[in-house]
Amino acid sequence: MAEVFYKTHVFCCTNLRPDGHRLGCCQDKGSMKLRNYMKARVKELGLEQTRINASGCLDRCALGPVMVVYPEGVWYTYHSAEDVDEIIERHLIGGKIVKRLLLKPDQTALSFEQMAGQPESERKTAEQQS
Numbered sequence: 001m002a003e004v005f006y007k008t009h010v011f012c013c014t015n016l017r018p019d020g021h022r023l024g025c026c027q028d029k030g031s032m033k034l035r036n037y038m039k040a041r042v043k044e045l046g047l048e049q050t051r052i053n054a055s056g057c058l059d060r061c062a063l064g065p066v067m068v069v070y071p072e073g074v075w076y077t078y079h080s081a082e083d084v085d086e087i088i089e090r091h092l093i094g095g096k097i098v099k100r101l102l103l104k105p106d107q108t109a110l111s112f113e114q115m116a117g118q119p120e121s122e123r124k125t126a127e128q129q130s
C-alpha cells in the first residue's frame, strides 16, 4: 500500500444557507460547533494522521449534520458532543462502525432512533422534510 499523508480523513459539512431555505443546512443544526469540538478532541487525544475538515454541502442535507470518514467512506449523522465522542472512540480509535449513527448509502430519512437523538426543534424540521 502506498504511503498516505492522513490515515483517516473526516469531512464534516458546515454549510450555511439563508434562513428559511427549503433544504435547511448542517450549520443551522450545530455542525460548526460540533466539528470544532471534534477537531479539538482529536488533537487532545493525539490522533496523528487524522484530519477533521469542515466541508461544504455533502448533498445529504435532510440527514444532517452529516460527516463522512475516509478511507472507509462511512457516513454519520450526529447531534451532540456525546455522538462525536462515540465516533472518535469507537470508529477513529477502535475501528468499529457506530451503527446507531450510520447513514446507509441509499438512506434518505433519519431512522426513528437517529431522529430521537435530535433536539426537538430539529426533529420537526426533519419530519417536515420527509
Ligand code: FES
Residues within 6 Å of the ligand: 013, 014, 015, 016, 024, 025, 026, 027, 056, 057, 058, 059, 060, 061, 062, 064, 065, 066
Ligand atoms: S447542508 Fe450539510 S449536507 Fe447539505
